[in-house]
Amino acid sequence: MKIPAKLTDFMVDRLGLDEIFAFAKKKTVPVHKHTFWYYWGGITLFAFIIQVLTGVLLLIYYRPGPDAYESVRQITYDIHFGWLIRSTHNWAANIFLLSAFIHMFSVYFMKAYRQPREFGWWSGVLLLIVGLVFGFSGYLLPMDDLSYFATKIGLEIPNSIPVIGPTIANLFRGGVEVTEYTVQRFFALHAVILPLVFLPLLMFHLYLVQKHGMAVPEAEEEVPVEKRKTMPFFPNFMAKDLAMWLITLNVIAILAALFPWQLGPQADALKPAPAGIHPEWYFMAQFQIMKVMGNVVRGFAGEALGMTLFTLGILLWFIVPLFDMNKQSGRRAKIATYFGLLALGVVLIFTIWGYAAVA
Amino acid sequence: MASFRREASNAPRGANRTMNEEINQPHSEPLDEENEGFTRRGFVKVAIGGVCAAYGVAVGYPIYRYLNSPVEKAEAAAAVKEVNLKDADKLPKGTALVFKFGTHPSLLIHHDDDTWVALDAVCTHLGCTVQYNPQQKQIVCACHGGVYDAKTGENISGPPPKPLTKYVVNVQAGSVTVSRSA
Numbered sequence: 001m002k003i004p005a006k007l008t009d010f011m012v013d014r015l016g017l018d019e020i021f022a023f024a025k026k027k028t029v030p031v032h033k034h035t036f037w038y039y040w041g042g043i044t045l046f047a048f049i050i051q052v053l054t055g056v057l058l059l060i061y062y063r064p065g066p067d068a069y070e071s072v073r074q075i076t077y078d079i080h081f082g083w084l085i086r087s088t089h090n091w092a093a094n095i096f097l098l099s100a101f102i103h104m105f106s107v108y109f110m111k112a113y114r115q116p117r118e119f120g121w122w123s124g125v126l127l128l129i130v131g132l133v134f135g136f137s138g139y140l141l142p143m144d145d146l147s148y149f150a151t152k153i154g155l156e157i158p159n160s161i162p163v164i165g166p167t168i169a170n171l172f173r174g175g176v177e178v179t180e181y182t183v184q185r186f187f188a189l190h191a192v193i194l195p196l197v198f199l200p201l202l203m204f205h206l207y208l209v210q211k212h213g214m215a216v217p218e219a220e221e222e223v224p225v226e227k228r229k230t231m232p233f234f235p236n237f238m239a240k241d242l243a244m245w246l247i248t249l250n251v252i253a254i255l256a257a258l259f260p261w262q263l264g265p266q267a268d269a270l271k272p273a274p275a276g277i278h279p280e281w282y283f284m285a286q287f288q289i290m291k292v293m294g295n296v297v298r299g300f301a302g303e304a305l306g307m308t309l310f311t312l313g314i315l316l317w318f319i320v321p322l323f324d325m326n327k328q329s330g331r332r333a334k335i336a337t338y339f340g341l342l343a344l345g346v347v348l349i350f351t352i353w354g355y356a357a358v359a
Numbered sequence: 360m361a362s363f364r365r366e367a368s369n370a371p372r373g374a375n376r377t378m379n380e381e382i383n384q385p386h387s388e389p390l391d392e393e394n395e396g397f398t399r400r401g402f403v404k405v406a407i408g409g410v411c412a413a414y415g416v417a418v419g420y421p422i423y424r425y426l427n428s429p430v431e432k433a434e435a436a437a438a439v440k441e442v443n444l445k446d447a448d449k450l451p452k453g454t455a456l457v458f459k460f461g462t463h464p465s466l467l468i469h470h471d472d473d474t475w476v477a478l479d480a481v482c483t484h485l486g487c488t489v490q491y492n493p494q495q496k497q498i499v500c501a502c503h504g505g506v507y508d509a510k511t512g513e514n515i516s517g518p519p520p521k522p523l524t525k526y527v528v529n530v531q532a533g534s535v536t537v538s539r540s541a
Contacts, residue, residue, distance in 0.1 A: 057425060079428040081421035249414075 027213070027233035032220045037106035038237075039244045040099050041209070046245045047096035048202070050252065051134075054089040055191065062141065064187035066180040069143040069266045076263050087256035093135060095252055097282045100128050108340045111324065111333065112215035118321040120212065123205040125318050130198050135282060137190040143183055145274055148267030151178050151186075153279070157290075160303045177269065221327055278358040285347045286310060288354035317343065437461040441538035448530050455491035460526065460537060464488050466498065467528070467535065468509055477526035477537045478512045484519045498523070 012018055029038060061079055063071040075082035104124060107113060113121035140151040155178070159169040174181030220228065231237055264274070279287045293306035316339070324336035439461045447467060450456055455468040457480065464480040468491055478498070482489050487502035491509060498507040505517035512523035529536040 057422065060426070080424040080431075082425060082428070084421055085425055 023210075024234040025232075027210075028230035029233050029237040030214055030216045030220065031229040031231050032216065034106075034110065034217050034220075037103075037110065038214055039241060040103035040106060042241045043244055043248050044096060044099040044103050045202075045206075046248055047092045047099060047252075050092040050249075051089065051096060052195075054085050054092065057085045058089055059191060062187075064141070064184045068141060068180070068183045072142040072144075072263060083260050084256060087260040088252060090261040091252050091255040091259075093138065094280075094282075095248065097131060097135060099248075100131055101282075104128060105340070105344055107215075108320075109337065110215055110217040111336070113321040114215070114324065114329075115321075115326045117208070117212050117215060120205060120208040121321050122318065123201050123208065125314075127198065127201050127205060130194055130201065132282065134190065134194050134198070135280065137186045137194065139280070140178070140183060140186045141190065142263060143267045144264035145267055145271065146264050146277065148178055148269075149273045149277055150279060151182065154283075156303075157307065160300070160307055162304065178267075218327075218333070276358050278354065281351060281355075284354040285350040288350040288357065289346075291354075291357070292350075313343065313346075433462055437463070441536055444535045444537065446533065447535035448533065450535075453493055455493070458537075465526070465537070466491055467537065470496075470510065474510070475528040475530055475535070476510055476512075477528045478507075479524040479526070481523075482519060483514065483521040483523065484517070489523070 012021075029035070058075065061071060061075050061082065062068070072086070075086055077083070107121070107124070136151075136154055140147045155169045155172055158172065159165045161168065170176060172182070172185070173179075174185050216228070265271075278284065289310060290303060290306040293309070294302040296302060297305055320336055320339070324332045329336070442458065442460050444456070444458055444467065447456060447458075450467065450469040452469050452473065453471050455466050458465055458467060460477075460479070466476075466478050466480045466489070468476045468478070470476065480489050481487075482500040482502065482505055484500065484503055484505050487500050489498050489500045489505070489507065491497075492499050496509050497515070498509050498512075499505070500507075500517070500519070503518045505519040506515045507513060507519065507523050508515055512525045514520070514522050525540060526537045527540050529538070
């Protein structure tokens with residue numbers, strides 16, 4: 001398949017592709033013992049691309065509002081391969097968040113948020129928050145019993161904000177209870193509003209990666225620049241990136257086919273919550289912290305305290321580039337590392353604890 | 360088993376000993392495109408292309424079937440051979456009843472002379488739904504003024520190029536059965 005030179009010349013000239021080619025030629029990726037962690041941002045991106053494609057496919061048959069459950073039942077049981085598309089959307093969502101967490105912690109411990117990459121860090125944290133809201137809003141859409149109670153419980157969190165909390169929760173719910181109005185607006189959020197917020201942030205995030213290139217971990221910083229190993233981005237690193245994408249695709253395909261996502265009984269406000277109900281793993285730590293706080297401090301104050309602590313933690317996480325700014329950070333670098341280990345520890349311990357509590 | 364042959368390269372001889380007699384050929388010999396064995400590079404290219412095609416099919420086929428599901432349902436519905444209309448035998452003379460034959464709207468007409476006619480109600484011109492006009496005893500199409508004979512389905516005037524498809528009608532006590540004439 002040879003593309004005629006005339007056509008390539010036309011495209012290169014009119015679209016200014018030569019600048020992009022020159023950039024691709026020049027771009028290198030550092031090679032050291034932590035190079036493996038450079039793949040996780042790309043894996044997260046790939047999972048997001050799968051979400052867009054499968055999401056659009058689901059949108060073809062999904063009917064928000066009073067018909068929501070029935071339409072998901074049709075997708076799962078009537079439409080050819082509907083179960084596969086739905087299952088893929090669910091599993092890729094989990095892979096997306098998992099790889100985003102891995103990506104975030106690896107960036108954190110490599111201290112890749114330091115000058116000049118602060119905006120990369122900030123846009124990344126915002127992307128993760130939007131990603132979690134994606135997960136929360138998408139969870140309601142099938143309107144089975146789990147969706148219903150997860151949303152009911154989840155909306156207690158904004159509800160516990162002093163003064164304005166109930167108003168916010170009611171606006172999310174479109175009423176004082178979770179109803180078909182809730183599904184309709186969650187769908188608007190999930191399929192229109194969040195993508196509109198996510199995509200510009202993502203473009204910004206990816207632009208910054210190209211602008212500043214890959215950060216190297218502290219140990220590598222000590223190696224003189226001329227002694228550092230690199231590999232060309234194109235085609236070497238890109239080929240490896242694509243290999244990772246292929247592995248990710250295979251993992252998602254295997255999970256989706258062997259563990260198809262189930263559909264519970266239809267949401268019913270008059271039925272008790274199913275036994276052993278617990279949030280998805282990415283909300284487990286928050287859920288467990290709230291539960292523990294509620295036991296330490298009885299009643300409403302406990303929830304408010306849990307919320308406050310959590311918000312404070314996220315805020316500290318967000319502003320870490322302003323605290324540990326550059327290679328000369330010394331003592332601050334150490335503190336940041338300990339804070340990261342603490343955060344990782346808290347997340348892991350409370351997640352495991354949460355699962356142990358519902359088992 | 361096809362024989363592999365190394366492309367000319369400056370790799371040390373014997374770095375890739377293959378089980379063929381070409382091993383003794385000098386490496387400087389220019390590669391002829393027509394050689395019967397194929398090169399390692401060629402093989403890898405074909406293999407990668409094949410794997411990509413396989414993935415394309417593995418991803419594309421479920422998506423095609425997923426999107427095509429309602430089409431398959433509609434085609435199955437359209438393939439019906441006959442429809443039983445309950446209580447249609449009580450249709451008064453000089454009136455018509457609209458019913459669905461598969462996916463198509465259709466007309467059952469009980470004429471004044473006690474004959475029964477069933478016709479496809481989709482205009483052969485541009486697919487509008489036609490109607491029975493009891494005053495003129497004709498089938499007319501509101502979209503472009505097409506007119507059909509109410510007994511034969513023949514296109515009488517206006518733009519319709521073909522007659523309406525006629526069905527076979529069987530009247531029993533309590534119901535009317537309409538079936539394809541073929």
